[in-house]
Amino acid sequence: MAVASVSLLPGRRELTDRPRLVAIDVDHTLIRSDGSLATATVHAVGEARSAGIVVALASSRPPGGLWQYLEPLGLIEPAAFVAFQGALVGTFDAAGSLIVHATSPLDAGDAAAAAAAAKSIGLTTNWYTADGWFVDALTDSVLREAGIVNMQPELARDVTSLPAPLKLLFIAERSGQIEALGPVLPASVTAEMSNPAYLEVTAAGVDKSTGVRFAASRSGIELKEVVAIGDGRNDLGLFRRVGASIAPANADPTVLAEADYLTASNNDDGVAVALRWLAGLGTR
Incomplete structure (x- = not known):
């Protein structure tokens, strides 16, 4: 499915204002299928942050599996990330040392x-x-x-x-x-x-929205002011609780059925397309 720009899916929530925070899944969303991080995505994250949008990675990966992307994106302390499917919120300092802010362990x-x-x-x-x-x-x-x-x-x-x-x-x-x-x-x-x-x-009730809610609250942001970008079924809990959701064209069919907007695939820099569109929206 080729997508050149972000499009509203039929019957879904329309976003008119620039979000205060964008939470981005990593595998098959932020990064290409070969695991690489596109230069266009790095630049678009910078543009979104310059427009006043907080950018946070929200992944099922462990923290150590995120550092290789957080560093080139410039998302180091105080920028927070969500790991372990929402069960950990942390930051990395410039030297790559992990600072844990919140955890939700299993029983x-x-x-x-x-x-x-x-x-x-x-x-x-x-x-x-x-x-x-x-x-x-x-x-x-x-x-x-x-x-x-x-x-x-x-x-x-x-x-x-x-x-x-x-x-x-x-x-x-x-x-x-x-x-x-x-x-x-x-x-x-x-x-x-x-x-x-x-x-x-x-743990019971813990999904990506758990971590994103905590990460957002550190900046005085509510979930309704968040946009989520993701491709997998494990993103749906977050999709259902934020202000709007965006799926890349390569997303699981169940995700495409619930997303508000469609962007280009991960191999066509869909996150970069989405971030530039979001940065250009009006403000409250």
Whole structure:
């Protein structure tokens, strides 16, 4: 689907004023499919910030997997980001040191039950704390994820002996595993698919809107003054709570069905297109 500019989707909310904050998903939204950050996107983030818009990345990635994009975008302290699907809000200083502002960990019992359920169907548990990424097996899927986020996990045979995680990630090794896991997870957790093979698990009621709300409040901004840009089903909780939402043309069909606006795909610099359009809107 080729899109040259931002367009309002039929029957959706129309935005007339410039947002005070834009929350941007990373994978398949901010960055291209090869993991690169387009020069046009870097420039557009600068233009949006010059227009008075706060820009915050909002990702399911761990903080360490965001630094490689936050630094070239100039989104360092005091600029906040949201990681772990909304379970952590932090900033990085100019030297790349993490400062954690808020966390929403899973209940330890729920996390242990989820890990046991995953093990029963042959899935590896990715157990994330503010200090590290731990796995109970170094599978091909774990190694692929390590290459994507530019981080290395630590092997821990019993992840449940670790501090309560901020997020659990389960990556399907074969067809049907994610569908089998969902029904046996504790009912009190929040589980969202970030792509067809990835299931992100956070504490009850925690999604990207949790972190974005906290990040926005640091600047006196309400969720109704936020625009969200994202492509995955795990962005929908945020889409439903902000003032308006924008999906790139490559987004999941369920996301396209709920988004207010459509922009170009991630490989056609859709975030840059959207930010320039938003910066040009009128102000309240």
